[in-house]
Amino acid sequence: MAQMTGNEQFQRWLAQVNQECGSFAARPLEGEFFGHLETGYTRALKLSTVTSANVNLYRTKNEIKNHNDSWFYTVFQLEGLATIEQNNRQTVIQPGDITLVDASRPCSLVWQQPSRQISLLLPRSLLEQQLRVGEAHCVQRLSKNLPMVQMSHRLLQESMSNHELSGSESEAALEAIVCLLRPVLQQQDVQPSRRDRQFEKVIQLIESHLQSEMLRPEWLANETGMSVRSLYRMFADKGLVVAQYIKNRRLDLCARELRSAADDEKLAGIGFSWGFTDHSHFSTAFRQRFGISPGEYRKRHR
Template identity: 30%
Template sequence: MRTIITTESVAQADRFDHWVYEMSQVFAGLDTRPVSKGPFQGIAARGSVGSVQLNSISAGPLRVRRTARLCAQYEEDYYKVALQISGTSVVEQGGAQTALGPGDIAICDAARPYSFTYVGDFRTVILLLPRPLLPLRPEAVSEVTAHRISTDEGVGAVVAPFLQSLGEQDRDFVGPAAHSLMDGTVSLLTALVMERLDRAAPHDAMMLRIRAYIEHRLADPELSPDTIAEAHGISRRYLFKLFAAEGTTVAGWIRTRRLEHCARDLANSDAADQPIGMVATRWGLLDHRHFSRVFKSVYGETPREFRRRALVDVTGE
């Protein structure tokens, strides 16, 4: 991670205004206000793991809000995962409110209004996770947003040191290793949310397990409604009913997730020399002609055209 903002060389009277301006260049759509009249200091570093952004922030007392107006003005399609390293904070979203102490985690949906209030000096690691990467319905995730997630035991005890370690790295992760690490990050956060939803309605709990099962087996060309139903001890008919209740189909969900992974890999400049057929095969799509047709029907261009445009956007060449 590299330092992108610091108030160290700024006159004390100008530090907070400097902080707000510089942070607005990085995190659009936030309203930042002081919560005390004392001296202010702040430093922020940023890095990435594939498509996931990492931010390590140490600062004085402040409040960060994303209002309904700002949500409409700046559309954001990610989840904000915050690990409190030191100090305390109060998180609010959707009528829920919770207090975080060192080691606690909270999740917010950036598409909806939220706020973080830090009443004293603090340090936090914030991970910005694109919503499509989390194989869970936003309605299910909303059940845990702005709720304190303890890291004393269970999945949280694994996730917290992992996120803290990511936040302490002094470089970005690139290449194939970055995507593997990103997949691991997504898997851990999925498990964290699923553990919190153990008391969910049977329908939601079953769908969470099924989606996670599918996500971890997308590379298997034999993945099918039969294998999914058998693995969960339910009938094909009930499986179809579960997906129909969400306005989709089993095959449609598998196809969508496979295509999304393919699109991500095609846009990865570190994998630009990999044949398109290899990318499709890696995600369980063995009929390459069929893959090309389906990909174009969804993304409006062939895989080759998509890769060419995506790589030009990344390199500017």
């Protein structure tokens, strides 16, 4: 069999990344490209080990709109350096460091030397149960010198090597990683600006009215004393669309209920309780966000 050219290897690697990690674009950098991807699924622990050099992997709004954005990529750096950008912030992570990348916003990862890292998919709903994650928490270098970061690395490595973990045990390991990272992420909090405080007020208003039929952009703008245009611009500055954000939060809470729903509980009723008056629309929206139907989601979390 003929040996693959450098471009063929690059295209094959990118196709594998898109299949396993979500929709990305990429471009080779100067020097010889190298890329290898290993995936692992230990029940709730969904991760990929990326080994690469001389390549820029990135997501724009075009890639994001065609992919599930209900995750954070939790990057555990193993070898070499990686330069990561998001929200007009850039950081360089070293072996032992950890950082969070928001799957719902554009980002860029650059490897200009041989690098190896683990990317763990961390459900947004799980992280936000314990911490309201904002821009200040993403693409921050969580240093290898911090005890909680060291413990998170060890827990991930031990969980990966134990293939006998049950579903509940792997979920507990995932929750433990969140608990370990929470105090480190909270230390990244900065004094919010007036605009950030206003955005937080809007978010809190959304959270408290997710089951209300009146929750729409026009109502939000009126309640917070701003124009609809200003409201849309505020969310756009965060890389978000207000109506999409509301729908995704409702879907996240539907998913939470489905994980504990009885077999005889009507799926349409769960969707209706969170603002989805049309079951067909609810089922379509749920599949777009989570990749499977509400019924299949419930079965998988049995």
